[in-house]
Amino acid sequence: MGVIERYRDLLPVSEKTPVIDLEEGSTPLIKADPVAEMIGPGYNVWLKCEGLNPTGSFKDRGMTVAVSKAVEEGSSAVACASTGNTSASAAAYAARAKIKCIVVIPEGAIALGKLAQALIHGARVIAIRGNFDDALGIARELTDKYPVKLVNSINPYRIEGQKTASFEICDHLGRAPEYHALPVGNAGNITAYWKGYKEYREKGRTHALPKMLGFQAAGAAPIVEGHVIEHPETLATAIRIGNPASWKQAEEARDESGGLIDKVTDDEIIEAYRLLAGEVGVFVEPASAASVAGILKKAKEGYFRSADEPVPQKRDIVCVLTGHGLKDPDRAIKCVEQPPVVEAKLEDVVREAGL
Numbered sequence: 001m002g003v004i005e006r007y008r009d010l011l012p013v014s015e016k017t018p019v020i021d022l023e024e025g026s027t028p029l030i031k032a033d034p035v036a037e038m039i040g041p042g043y044n045v046w047l048k049c050e051g052l053n054p055t056g057s058f059k060d061r062g063m064t065v066a067v068s069k070a071v072e073e074g075s076s077a078v079a080c081a082s083t084g085n086t087s088a089s090a091a092a093y094a095a096r097a098k099i100k101c102i103v104v105i106p107e108g109a110i111a112l113g114k115l116a117q118a119l120i121h122g123a124r125v126i127a128i129r130g131n132f133d134d135a136l137g138i139a140r141e142l143t144d145k146y147p148v149k150l151v152n153s154i155n156p157y158r159i160e161g162q163k164t165a166s167f168e169i170c171d172h173l174g175r176a177p178e179y180h181a182l183p184v185g186n187a188g189n190i191t192a193y194w195k196g197y198k199e200y201r202e203k204g205r206t207h208a209l210p211k212m213l214g215f216q217a218a219g220a221a222p223i224v225e226g227h228v229i230e231h232p233e234t235l236a237t238a239i240r241i242g243n244p245a246s247w248k249q250a251e252e253a254r255d256e257s258g259g260l261i262d263k264v265t266d267d268e269i270i271e272a273y274r275l276l277a278g279e280v281g282v283f284v285e286p287a288s289a290a291s292v293a294g295i296l297k298k299a300k301e302g303y304f305r306s307a308d309e310p311v312p313q314k315r316d317i318v319c320v321l322t323g324h325g326l327k328d329p330d331r332a333i334k335c336v337e338q339p340p341v342v343e344a345k346l347e348d349v350v351r352e353a354g355l
């Protein structure tokens, strides 16, 4: 069952809405003790593995609602600007709905797996000589002037679908976590999670709200720096965004929840990326590792040590792992030693295996 069927009563759909889904959602929430040990006693760390959605990122949660509503409203085409995952998801759901999908991407700035997805699902992919923010400007103008529905996260149905991840976390833990950490790019997801937690509490399905901890890449941290970044730079391409569309909403989520938005360097991102793969067994794309890099940074600063210890019950920190590692295999290859090549002899293999 996809997120529309599971959370129908909390989504803007009716009997008339054609449900275009790929059974997205219901992703694993796994415990990561190696990370928790680095945070300190008294904490559980949970990883919400959104890379296990049908197209390999959380974007599917929003796309099922956005594309279903587009079809309900009679659209025969959708369009988006993308750092990669939005286009992969839009292309898949448009294929499922048998409608056209137009994708505007920054040239040379998309991870290979994501580009392959958009193309094989049959989207019309157009690369521009510019960055994501330029691409979004064009997609907005295009969808203003032509009968094409914009499915970037400024489309409110995207946010509606993405908020279901908060519901799943609360359902799994039996309560809201104390802290919720995630990477921030265009800031749609932090907006969606916060909306989801608040709605679940209003409905009485949880009693508390988490502190929202958003993390931007240091070279693309407009919210942290307080101004637009003209030329955002980071190897975490999914969050290489200099002028987030949901900037204000991200600040509201931060302030209302008593949380924070901070930045992590590319080195810190890669360290967390390797920790997740090597010690926890979860392969994510670099942007996803920003959530874990962020809580490790805050732990070093003493952020989690505060207040009333000893705690009666461990506190929960949920980190969203937004996308799958296979999206960007080049990055993995680049940051490890290349495998040795030896003669086809057992003794050579045994020697190299260190046995």
Ligand SMILES: *Cc1c(COP(=O)(O)O)cnc(C)c1O
Binding pocket: 057, 058, 059, 085, 086, 153, 183, 184, 185, 186, 187, 188, 189, 190, 238, 239, 285, 287, 288, 322, 323, 324
């Ligand atoms: C889209 C995306 C993000 C950023 O999410 P926003 O809603 O733009 O803040 C982070 N990680 C991955 C893997 C993404 O695809």
